[in-house]
Amino acid sequence: xxxxxxxxxxxxxxxxxxxxxxxxxxxxxxxxxxxxxxxxxxxxxxxxxxxxxxxxxxxxxxxxxxxxxxxxxxxxxxxxxxxxxxxxxxxxxxxxxxxxxxxxxxxxxxxxxxxxxxxxxxxxxxxxxxxxxxxxxxxxxxxxxxxxxxxxxxxxxxxxxxxxxxxxxxxxxxxxxxxxxxxxxxxxxxxxxxxxxxxxxxxxxxxxxxxxxxxxxxxxxxxxxxxxxxxxxxxxxxxxxxxxxxxxxxxxxxxxxxxxxxxxxxxxxxxxxxxxxxxxxxxxxxxxxxxxxxxxxxxxxxxxxxxxxxxxxxxxxxxxxxxxxxxx
Amino acid sequence: xxxxxxxxxxxxxxxxxxxxxxxxxxxxxxxxxxxxxxxxxxxxxxxxxxxxxxxxxxxxxxxxxxxxxxxxxxxxxxxxxxxxxxxxxxxxxxxxxxxxxxxxxxxxxxxxxxxxxxxxxxxxxxxxxxxxxxxxxxxxxxxxxxxxxxxxxxxxxxxxxxxxxxxxxxxxxxxxxxxxxxxxxxxxxxxxxxxxxxxxxxxxxxxxxxxxxxxxxxxxxxxxxxxxxxxxxxxxxxxxxxxxxxxxxxxxxxxxxxxxxxxxxxxxxxxxxxxxxxxxxxxxxxxxxxxxxxxxxxxxxxxxxxxxxxxxxxxxxxxxxxxxxxxx
Numbered sequence: 001x002x003x004x005x006x007x008x009x010x011x012x013x014x015x016x017x018x019x020x021x022x023x024x025x026x027x028x029x030x031x032x033x034x035x036x037x038x039x040x041x042x043x044x045x046x047x048x049x050x051x052x053x054x055x056x057x058x059x060x061x062x063x064x065x066x067x068x069x070x071x072x073x074x075x076x077x078x079x080x081x082x083x084x085x086x087x088x089x090x091x092x093x094x095x096x097x098x099x100x101x102x103x104x105x106x107x108x109x110x111x112x113x114x115x116x117x118x119x120x121x122x123x124x125x126x127x128x129x130x131x132x133x134x135x136x137x138x139x140x141x142x143x144x145x146x147x148x149x150x151x152x153x154x155x156x157x158x159x160x161x162x163x164x165x166x167x168x169x170x171x172x173x174x175x176x177x178x179x180x181x182x183x184x185x186x187x188x189x190x191x192x193x194x195x196x197x198x199x200x201x202x203x204x205x206x207x208x209x210x211x212x213x214x215x216x217x218x219x220x221x222x223x224x225x226x227x228x229x230x231x232x233x234x235x236x237x238x239x240x241x242x243x244x245x246x247x248x249x250x251x252x253x254x255x256x257x258x259x260x261x262x263x264x265x266x267x268x269x270x271x272x273x274x275x276x277x278x279x280x281x282x283x284x285x286x287x288x289x290x291x292x293x294x295x296x297x298x299x300x301x302x303x304x305x306x307x308x309x310x311x312x313x314x315x316x317x318x319x320x321x322x323x324x325x326x327x328x
Numbered sequence: 329x330x331x332x333x334x335x336x337x338x339x340x341x342x343x344x345x346x347x348x349x350x351x352x353x354x355x356x357x358x359x360x361x362x363x364x365x366x367x368x369x370x371x372x373x374x375x376x377x378x379x380x381x382x383x384x385x386x387x388x389x390x391x392x393x394x395x396x397x398x399x400x401x402x403x404x405x406x407x408x409x410x411x412x413x414x415x416x417x418x419x420x421x422x423x424x425x426x427x428x429x430x431x432x433x434x435x436x437x438x439x440x441x442x443x444x445x446x447x448x449x450x451x452x453x454x455x456x457x458x459x460x461x462x463x464x465x466x467x468x469x470x471x472x473x474x475x476x477x478x479x480x481x482x483x484x485x486x487x488x489x490x491x492x493x494x495x496x497x498x499x500x501x502x503x504x505x506x507x508x509x510x511x512x513x514x515x516x517x518x519x520x521x522x523x524x525x526x527x528x529x530x531x532x533x534x535x536x537x538x539x540x541x542x543x544x545x546x547x548x549x550x551x552x553x554x555x556x557x558x559x560x561x562x563x564x565x566x567x568x569x570x571x572x573x574x575x576x577x578x579x580x581x582x583x584x585x586x587x588x589x590x591x592x593x594x595x596x597x598x599x600x601x602x603x604x605x606x607x608x609x610x611x612x613x614x615x616x617x618x619x620x621x622x623x624x625x626x627x628x629x630x631x632x633x634x635x636x637x638x639x640x641x642x643x644x645x646x647x648x649x650x651x652x653x654x655x656x
Contacts, residue, residue, distance in 0.1 A: 019347045069407045069422075070599075072400075079397045082424045086431070091438070094397075094422040096410045103414070110419070114442070216603055245603055252605040271398075275544055275573055276604050277580040 011039035060090045062298060063111035063119040065104060069096040071214065072270040073240070073285075074122065077142075080291035081120065088299070090117060099124045105133070112137050118151075118298035126187040140298045142290065144187045145310070152297040153310045154290065158188055158267075161283040161315040162195025165237050165265045168281075168317050170203070172263050173326040174235030178208040178226055180219070180247065182239030189214075192239060192267060208233070212243055219246025227254075234262055241266035241273045241282055248280070248322065264322040278321035286313050339367035388418045390626060391439035391447040393432060397424040399542065400598040401568070401615075402450065405470075408619035409448065416627070418445065427452045433461070440465050446479075446626035454515040468626045470618065472515045473638065480625040480637045482618060486516055486595075489611040489643040490523025493565050493593045496609075496645050498531070500591050501654040502563030506536040506554055508547070508575065510567030517542075520567060520595060536561070540571055547574025555582075562590055569594035569601045572608055576650065592650040606649035614641050 008015040013032055020028050021036040028036070062085050066074040078094055085092040093116070095107040104124055111119045118138040126144055139150040162179075169177050179196040182189030193209070200207045208230050212222040219238070223246060226233065238244035244266030251258050258264055258278065266273055266282035273280040290313055297311070319325075336343040341360055348356050349364040356364070390413050394402040406422055413420040421444070423435035432452055439447045446466040454472055467478040490507075497505050507524040510517030521537070528535045536558050540550040547566070551574060554561065566572035572594030579586050586592055586606065594601055594610035601608040618641055625639070647653075 022350070069403050069410065075397050075403050079424065082397065082426070086426065086428075091435070092424070094424065096407065096420070096422065098410070098414065100414075107419075216599075249603065249605050271544075272600060275577065277577050 007036065007039045007043055010043060011035040061093055061111075061114065061116045062090050062295070063093045063095060063107065063116050065095045065097055065107050065119065065121045067097060067099045067104075067122060067124040069094075071242070072272060073268050073287075076270060076287050077122070077291055080288055081295060084291055084295045088295070090299075097124065101125075108133075108135060108139070118300075120294050120298055123187075125183075125185045126190065138298050138300060140294050142294060145191075151300070151309075154294055154297065154313075155187065155311075156285045156290065156313045156315050158191040158315070159195040159198075161267060161285075162192045162237065163199050164315070164317045165267070165283055166196060166199040168319070168323060169235040169237065169263055169265060171325055172235070172259070172323050174263055176208065176230060176232045177205070177235035177237060178210065178230050178233050180210050180212045180222055180226065180236060180238045180243055182212065182214050182243075184211075186214075189239060196237060212239060214240055214242065216242050216246045219243035220250055223247045223250040236262060236264050238264065238266050241268045241270045241280060244280055244282065244322075245272070245276060248276075248278075258322050259324045263324065269318055274320065281320045281323040282318055284316045284318045286315070289313055335364065335367045335371055338371060339363040389421055389439075389442065389444045390418050390623075391421045391423060391435065391444050393423045393425055393435050393447065393449045395425060395427045395432075395450060395452040397422075399570070400600060401596050401613075404598060404615050405450070405619055408616055409623060412619055412623045416623070418627075425452065429453075436461075436463060436467070448622050448626055451515075453511075453513045454518065466626050466628060468622050470622060473519075479628070480639060482622050482625065482639045482641075483515065484613045484618065484641045484643050486519040486643070487523040487526075489595060489613075490520045490565065491527050492643070492645045493595070493611055494524060494527040494531075496647070496651060497563040497565065497591055497593060499653055500563070500587070500651050502591055504536065504558060504560045505533070505563035505565060506538065506558050506561050508538050508540045508550055508554065508564065508566045508571055510540060510542050510571075512539075514542075517567060524565060540567060542568055542570065544570050544574045547571035548578055551575045551578040564590060564592050566592065566594050569596045569598045569608060569610055572610065572650075573600070573604060576604075576606075576608070586650050587652045591652065597646055602648065609648045609651040610646055612644045612646045614643070617641055 004015050004018050008018045013036060017028055017032060018036050021033050064078055064081055066078060068074060082092045097103040097107055101124055108119055112135055116137055120140045120142065122142045123144045140152045140154060141150050142154050145153060145155060179193065181193040184190050197207060210222050210226045212218050219242065236247055238247055244264055247264060248258060251262055256262055266280050269282045269284035273282050293311060332343050332346050336346045341364060345356055345360060346364050349361050392406055392409055394406060396402060410420045425431040425435055429452055436447055440463055444465055448468045448470065450470045451472045468480045468482060469478050470482050473481060473483060507521065509521040512518050525535060538550050538554045540546050547570065564575055566575055572592055575592060576586060579590055584590055594608045597610045597612035601610050621639060
């Protein structure tokens with residue numbers, strides 16, 4: 001740790017002069033003042049008690065770091081975390097890092113620098129190693145399952161979700177089910193696909209896969225490709241609701257009746273999936289429970305908050321209007 | 329301004345002791361240290377240079393305060409501002425204040441306390457007086473038109489937008505046009521309604537109005553009421569796209585063909601309005617231009633950034649699939 005003596009040495013002044021500059025107790029020549037400020041800057045010197053008291057006075061703060069504010073799943077999660085933080089007397093600082101790992105790490109460091117009470121991170125990718133670095137504040141990682149020195153990992157059982165979705169499509173009479181799988185570098189994309197794959201292996205179903213980003217326009221393009229590659233498709237498991245909505249759009253444009261000719265299921269249960277017409281069948285993630293547990297864990301108000309603990313929440317199938325059971 | 333002597337007096341110690349506690353230069357008894365820290369806390373004493381250098385070292389920061397992160401219009405605006413801030417080497421702190429004026433003001437004060445480079449505020453209501461208070465950082469207010477000591481006001485021409493929408497519905501042959509108007513305490517709700525009202529007055533059209541919050545569920549309920557109160561309705565001007573999507577949902581459930589029996593137009597042009605099927609006709613707000621000008625103004629990189637300046641951006645009609653011109 002840098003102390004006031006080293007700052008003084010670097011600035012070529014006495015420790016008393018550094019004190020005077022910091023506290024404004026007595027006049028110091030502008031030239032010396034500048035040298036002291038430069039030395040403070042250069043050494044990253046922070047009088048500890050001041051820093052602590054400064055930030056103690058600022059509102060109690062939790063940081064939330066998400067990869068994209070344009071994705072409704074993340075904004076719904078943020079909205080819920082925000083409500084919970086407010087209820088508990090904390091303020092939520094939201095950092096949108098746009099899938100940029102440097103920015104993600106910079107945001108974590110900034111939260112540490114302002115002595116935030118904790119950080120909740122949704123990593124940009126599963127290869128991301130931000131959670132491998134030591135932070136002095138509690139860190140809860142969502143939607144990721146690797147092991148680092150963080151307070152807790154928290155995610156929904158996507159593998160189970162994909163299996164529920166497949167089971168449902170089979171119950172609906174589908175025989176040619178295509179999986180539009182998300183980015184395999186993400187935990188959600190990977191584990192959903194593996195759930196689909198294992199279901200196919202177990203039930204001797206041929207895998208039919210197209211790859212797609214978590215993005216509406218990508219969904220439009222991949223649906224066109226899917227229809228060309230698998231003309232007999234009668235069931236589609238989309239990697240998330242946004243992509244499912246884009247899939248529906250193409251089917252609607254081509255006058256392919258849903259669910260009569262092709263049944264469609266999404267993933268996440270974002271609010272929009274029940275607002276559109278027809279309403280989307282999807283796999284529900286318990287976003288409220290996820291947010292609530294994340295907040296408990298990051299504030300260490302939860303006895304399960306052991307270092308590196310994993311918490312996996314179950315998902316459920318929500319049948320709406322884009323699928324229809326055979327017997328219905 | 330509080331100085332170190334007053335802190336010392338309050339703590340019942342010498343100024344030198346306060347210095348020692350702050351700088352950690354020499355040992356101080358725990359009891360005195362606690363008294364000094366309490367006095368620092370009580371007086372809000374911050375050694376100025378330290379505070380400044382501390383925050384100078386933290387990333388350059390712009391604060392954005394929005395009333396609701398669940399509203400896609402605000403998140404699209406936030407996403408764009410975030411991109412712009414990053415491009416310019418700033419970090420965007422997003423504060424979601426949930427239509428709570430106390431929280432709104434607390435967020436502004438916190439941004440001031442951390443010496444943010446500026447704040448962009450979308451007020452919770454037009455009655456809100458946060459922009460009437462003096463802040464030491466630049467403040468740009470969006471979606472509001474009252475006069476306070478802020479750096480700039482910035483909004484889209486909602487009045488013109490409502491007039492464009494009415495003109496279009498009339499061109500489409502509508503004779504019984506109902507306005508689902510938004511909260512009249514908001515600038516957007518008020519000016520959109522006034523645009524509708526003035527168009528009706530000028531063209532001797534009878535006003536047909538129902539009141540609705542900017543909320544999907546409210547939109548469902550108000551559409552049911554609208555159909556009961558105005559059974560001959562053939563055109564609907566919704567207060568925003570979310571409400572328009574809810575209106576479509578009710579019409580779809582009742583098998584009322586859109587646009588053949590009822591034509592429908594939204595407001596905002598959020599991304600979802602072109603993702604759904606059918607695509608929504610709406611009034612486009614130039615969110616990218618709005619964000620770009622807001623960023624220029626708050627960073628004072630824009631010569632028009634005179635205190636209290638107003639900047640009004642034009643809107644445009646985007647015809648999609650929920651309206652149809654007579655001659656088409």
